Amino acid sequence: MRYFPLFIDTHAAQCLIVGAGEVAARKLELILKSEAKVTVVAPQMCSTVAGYQDHPSVTLIQRPFQAQDLENKTLVFVATSDSELNASIHDLAVQRDILVNVVDNTPLCQFITPSIIDRSPIVIALSSGGVAPVLLRYLRQKLESLIxxxxxxxxxxxxxxxxxxxxxxxxxxxxxxxxxxxxxxxxxxxxxxxxxxxxxxxxxxxxxxxxxxxxxDGQVYLVGAGPGDPDLLTFRALRLMQKADVVIYDRLVSPAILELVRRDAEKIYVGKAKSNHSLPQQDINALMVKEARKGNRVVRLKGGDPFIFGRGGEEIQELIKANIDFQVVPGITAASGASTYAGIPLTHRDHAQSVTFATGHLKDGTVNLNWPALAHANQTIVFYMGLTGLPVICEKLIEHGLSDSTPIALIQEATRDGQRVVTGTLSSINDNPQVATLEPPTLIIVGTVVSLHKELDWFSQTQ
Missing domain, CATH: 1.10.8 (Helicase, Ruva Protein; domain 3)
Known part of the structure; x- marks a missing residue:
């Protein structure tokens, strides 16, 4: 490594900047994030530098550089357009054992300014030694998004x-x-x-x-894993998944998302399928409490969003009763993910001015919903867990006023590589042989917005 990284204490540092153009202004703005006092010397000053004339840490001297300007200085930045002057100032600074940086002239730099991520008191500095600035900017953007x-x-x-x-x-x-x-x-x-x-x-x-x-006692995090595509996880969800001691996950969490869980975390499957509950809800609640009581960081990983047909409310009620600390991390709900990846806007000025989310599978196993409230034109209806009840859904919507030609879409494995979209109308969809091949998780969207699917279907064209 040619450049050894150091952090300089700027509490009593005196910095000199020779030059006052826009390049010098950027150095001035950077140094002013520290506690250093800054002197700027130049015959002319750009408006950006001149704007700092009343700053308590800045002294502006409008004249040509003089050798005595180097006295008692800790750092020197040279940013003039005169290459001979820059080299001369470099030599004078080196003779006085003052660290000097000649901007955009690496051979005349005793130090270089890194790319900085400032979360004071946490400061991260990145450098490529001046050889790969674009790559450095790319890496900084990545880190900025992760920290x-x-x-x-x-x-x-x-x-x-x-x-x-x-x-x-x-x-x-x-x-x-x-x-x-x-x-x-x-x-x-x-x-x-x-x-x-x-x-x-x-x-x-x-x-x-x-x-x-x-x-x-540990803590429980109810984390929404989104509709399936791991790229749709929130940063916070990913961070908690990688901190977890125990992950309790359901059937709707995709294998690709599970791959992002901390490697040595204990993973406990509690998935539910039709008539096949691997663990009843009350046992899931008890499991979360038990693991937290052991002092573990518990992530309850749920498909979609915990508070939209995800029983998140029921689970945190039990955590409150047990006096277990918890947090809830929202995720992209299936309705949003499925509609977006199928090219079906949930609202559209020409089609729907409202959207309603409904469950197609009630706690008692029926599909007994408020059909008069659902069967309205100019709105979109999204049914979760409605594949088994599809005939009842179509029948009841028509019975309560929706046209039998109202478009309907069934979306299986939304946002994943295996996504399938089957469309039809309320009167025809049940006769489509493709419906019999669909399996949960499948979302149902009803409304004239479905007619936009073929025009706006961007995802299938990228696969």
Missing amino acids: PSNIARLGAFSEKFREKVKSSLAGVTARRYFWEDVLDGDIAELVEKGQEEKADKKFLEALQGAQTEQKV
């Missing part, structure tokens, strides 16, 4: 308790294991969400438990 914007809270939280942990736990290894548990767990999540009082309490409990080798 939570509020990670700074976690840095400040760690600083607050650093000495207490040091005095409470003997040995570097014990402290490292403890901090890893904290930063990977629910305490960190509370800090990032701004719930510091609750985080402080759990932290002190965890620290006491670490001293006595006792585990405190």
Whole structure:
């Protein structure tokens, strides 16, 4: 490695910038993110630099550079258009043992400014040594998307308790294991969400438990896994899946999404299919409580969104009764994913001004819905879990006023490689032989928006 990465304490640093064009302005803006005092020297100054004339950390000197400008300086940036002057200032700075950077002239740089991700007190610096700036920008964009914007809270939280942990736990290894548990767990999540009082309490409990080798209660995260395509997961869902000790997942969670779960996490399948519940709901509730009581980070991974026909409300009611901490992470619901990937807008000014979500399978196994409220023109109806009840759905909608020529679409395995879309009308769909080959998960969309499917079907053309 040619450039050794260092972080310079800027609390008392004095920085000199020679030049005051737009290139110099960018360096000025960068340095002002630190605590350094900055002097800018140049005969002419662009409007951006001139705008800092009243900044308490900036001194603007409008004249040509002089050698005495280097006195008591920690860093020097040279950004003039005069290459001979730049080289001369470089030589003078080196003679005085002052770190110097001549902008866009790597051979005359004793240091280079990296690409920075600033989440102070957490700061990440990236460098390619000036040889691959586009690749560096690409990597920075990737990291920016992966690192939570509020990670700074976690840095400040760690600083607050650093000495207490040091005095409470003997040995570097014990402290490292403890901090890893904290930063990977629910305490960190509370800090990032701004719930510091609750985080402080759990932290002190965890620290006491670490001293006595006792585990405190864990936390449950109800996470929406979306309709199936792993690219549709939220960043937060992915982060929690990779922190989990235990993952309790259902049948609608695709194998591709399960591949993203932390490798050494315990995975427990509790899927439900028609007339085949591998684990009753009350047992799932008890399982979540049991695993959290062991001190585990539990992710309850649910297809779609936990609060849209996902029994999320029932599950958190049980967690509240058991006094188990929880968080809910929304996901893209099947209606949104399926309609988008099938090229069927749920609303459209020419077709539907409202959309209704309904379940095609009630708790008692019937399809006894409020049909008069559903059977309205100019709205879209989305039925979850309605494949078995399809004949009843079509019959009741026609009976309560919808035209028998109303378009209907059945979408199987929405957003996945195996997605299938079967269309027809309320009167014809049940006679389509393709319907008999469909299997859950299949979503039903009813309304004239379905007529746009062939025109807007972008996903099947990309497969």
